[in-house]
Amino acid sequence: MDPTRSMIIGDYLKENNIKPSYLRIKVMEYLLKYKNHPSADQIYKKLVVDIPTLSKTTIYNILNLFLEKKIVQPIVIEENETRYDADIRIHGHFKCEVCGTIYDLPIDISTLKVEGLDKFQVNESHIYFKGICYKCLQKNK
Amino acid sequence: MDPTRSMIIGDYLKENNIKPSYLRIKVMEYLLKYKNHPSADQIYKKLVVDIPTLSKTTIYNILNLFLEKKIVQPIVIEENETRYDADIRIHGHFKCEVCGTIYDLPIDISTLKVEGLDKFQVNESHIYFKGICYKCLQKNK
DNA sequence: GTATCTGCAAAACATTTGCAATTCT
DNA sequence: AGAATTGCAAATGTTTTGCAGATAC
Numbered sequence: 001m002d003p004t005r006s007m008i009i010g011d012y013l014k015e016n017n018i019k020p021s022y023l024r025i026k027v028m029e030y031l032l033k034y035k036n037h038p039s040a041d042q043i044y045k046k047l048v049v050d051i052p053t054l055s056k057t058t059i060y061n062i063l064n065l066f067l068e069k070k071i072v073q074p075i076v077i078e079e080n081e082t083r084y085d086a087d088i089r090i091h092g093h094f095k096c097e098v099c100g101t102i103y104d105l106p107i108d109i110s111t112l113k114v115e116g117l118d119k120f121q122v123n124e125s126h127i128y129f130k131g132i133c134y135k136c137l138q139k140n141k
Numbered sequence: 142m143d144p145t146r147s148m149i150i151g152d153y154l155k156e157n158n159i160k161p162s163y164l165r166i167k168v169m170e171y172l173l174k175y176k177n178h179p180s181a182d183q184i185y186k187k188l189v190v191d192i193p194t195l196s197k198t199t200i201y202n203i204l205n206l207f208l209e210k211k212i213v214q215p216i217v218i219e220e221n222e223t224r225y226d227a228d229i230r231i232h233g234h235f236k237c238e239v240c241g242t243i244y245d246l247p248i249d250i251s252t253l254k255v256e257g258l259d260k261f262q263v264n265e266s267h268i269y270f271k272g273i274c275y276k277c278l279q280k281n282k
Numbered sequence: 283g284t285a286t287c288t289g290c291a292a293a294a295c296a297t298t299t300g301c302a303a304t305t306c307t
Numbered sequence: 308a309g310a311a312t313t314g315c316a317a318a319t320g321t322t323t324t325g326c327a328g329a330t331a332c
Binding site for chain 2: 025028036068076077079080081082092094096103105106107111112113114115116119120121122123124125126127128129130131132133134135137
Binding site: 057 | 322
């Protein structure tokens with residue numbers, strides 16, 4: 001289900017019971033285009049250039065709607081900084097403490113043995129790492 | 142290294158280059174006694190009963206010092222809610238969406254296969270799940 | 283007596299809320 | 308017109324900051 005290719009974004013929103021308003025399409029477009037795990041503020045700053053009347057409240061409204069409809073997942077790595085990911089498959093993240101980039105990591109969750117987890121009903125799985133990315137490692141050599 | 146048994150808390154702090162002030166000992170004592178992954182506010186509310194002059198700023202000061210000295214790790218599961226854990230071994234957490242309890246999960250991280258992670262310098266590993274805990278599952282039957 | 287610890291008041295920031303204005307059909 | 312969407316201004320809640328007062332060695 002890759003909406004950038006197989007269908008237009010409006011149809012993807014409709015499929016998930018979201019009316020495809022201009023701004024909702026713009027926000028989803030941003031998420032799918034940059035895949036950079038942005039904060040609400042990052043999305044706002046980019047879109048407000050072309051849409052000067054845009055309000056940050058609207059960005060929050062739209063992101064919360066997307067979360068509710070489960071077409072976006074929240075990434076909480078730093079306190080006081082929610083980031084958003086339109087890739088809703090289970091996967092890991094790596095945040096570089098030097099450049100701040102958040103990388104995606106494919107993870108085979110089935111290999112993870114967690115003792116006692118079978119007693120719980122798991123709705124969400126989150127795995128992330130922090131450290132220094134290969135690009136920043138190379139620079140400091 | 143279990144300071145509640147093998148040594149008194151003051152010595153544990155000293156070992157980590159922290160002067161064992163009365164309040165620092167009280168905060169570490171709380172973390173080791175309850176192991177409940179508290180927020181700064183929870184610690185404050187408990188300690189202020191016996192220490193009426195206590196300030197929340199001081200709790201933050203102390204927790205940030207502990208983080209810096211790496212004798213406490215932060216748990217960030219919900220945005221706007223940092224929680225603290227004096228167990229600094231790598232382990233997982235499960236947060237129940239019904240009762241709010243955060244459970245510890247022993248995790249053998251070596252079983253987790255993450256493609257491409259070897260290119261990064263990993264300083265921290267975080268694994269957590271959300272869902273419904275066995276106690277709440279049972280209640281709703 | 284000097285350094286460090288503690289704590290107040292205010293600031294900083296991200297996010298939410300209430301409600302009014304706008305837009306869409 | 309009526310319902311949904313957008314957006315302003317203010318509130319909320321957590322954490323930080325600057326600085327002053329208290330405490331410890």
